[in-house]
Amino acid sequence: MQVQDQLGRNFQLKETPKRIISLVPSQTELLVDLGLREQLVGITKFCVHPVELRKEVEIVGGTKEVKLEKIAQLQPDLILCNKEENTFDMVTQLEPIAPVHVSNISTIEESLVLIKQYGEIFSVEEKAKTLIAKIQAGLKDFQEFVRDKKPLKVAYFIWRKPWMVAGGDTFIDHLLQQNHFENIFAEIPRYPEVDLHRLAEADLVLLSSEPFPFQEKHIEELSKFIEPEKIKLIDGEFFSWYGSRLAKAFSYFKKWHRAELPLRKG
Template identity: 35%
Template sequence: MTGREAWDDDGGQRHERADSDARIVSLVPSLTELLFALDLGGQVVGRTGFCVHPREALRAVPKVGGTKDVRLERIRELEPTHVLVNIDENRRETVDELAAFVPHIVVTHPCSPQDNLRLFDLLGGVFSAAQRAALLAAELRAALDEAAALRAELDDERVLYLIWREPWMTVARDTYIAATLAEVGWETLPARHGGAQGAARYPAFEWGEPWLAQVERVLLSSEPYRFRDLHVTEVAGLSALPAQLVDGEMVSWYGSRAAEGLRYLCALRRSLRERAGG
């Protein structure tokens, strides 16, 4: 990142290096956590109610609504120089309205764990946190190598990843979640892509769908629906398949959580293999 003075975001906008007194509002939980991991917490002046990590440090940071129902006037009062948004998590209309009074809107859209390397480069460069960003990048590369070694060791397994109940919902293959699971050899079903932002990325399904016959394991996420042990029993009965709770934050949060998430999934796959006696 040294020697550069401008970085392109995922919306195609070029950003020059910010002043040291930049005021940042983050509308994305993963990015809020990343800012603190980059030692930029002192410049964060606003966040959503879903931005909960790091918990203690965020108690003093004002909330500006949710990721979808943003309170524009509250952001205006905070006078940010930069607002961080995500293509999947924030509404385009909101971003357009913010652009009318915020000097810099930084658009992000990581679609796979590898995309975090570019994200680290972007935020580390714009906000003069290159050294911390390089450490995060090295940690992620090590986790990606661990995941690749696991894939070489174990056969791939076809999984159904549940994110909601009533209606039952899962993820398309072009989501960050599916890409993260694929890194450790968990191939999500159904084998479809959702395309642009919308419901197709997180499709509802019925338990009689033909493609369910290919599923080998069901994973129940802790978010956004808080699946519990009783749901594992329910799903095992509905599917006649092994079912397992997983920490949704470890699978769906990007940024500084990406390396930890991959290590978590590697450990989980090894644990399940040992439990099965494989």
């Protein structure tokens, strides 16, 4: 089977992979939801969904650093990486061990392409089609829900010390747009450190649960720059995890909007 990943890199697979190593948490969750749990032989310490998986599957390191010898010993048929989560050097070091598929996700559409690819690579096409249809239906319903809502200017924080946000050209920014939010830092690519005085431009500040676990106490820190009632805690997995997590994301967004922004009108 000739395979091309989302960076346009080509490689050959002799048969359907039976031993998979996933070095991306959201892709690990996707594999499980596609019925491929038994084929997983290696994951990262950050692969926390499903919660019991780390007790069942060998942990080979993190997303930026892995134990190459342990990976080689596991004799994978395919290793799954991501352009943003993993490093170029890591991919280069892994390629002598097994073929490496690298995803590159900044939109929902690119996530659906990945699901379709996994369906074909792992011979679970029907499960992939069902999942894609569920995500598309959820998105359509949510788009109708937010269609007439007034756009809000937002800042989405991912880190503290230094204070960093999701800028443009990110999957998070794409999902903010789906929520009819305008990212005030969209002109800065990736994940910049920012001047907190710019929060005066925002209608809303979102504090993510990951990768930094923001809590109520951090609202007080930022209240020097914007009114505390405009600062909201959100579940970052629904804004940053692609793959099968999208099947639950739009329901979460609707509930969050109703609970946190009940007065937001069109």
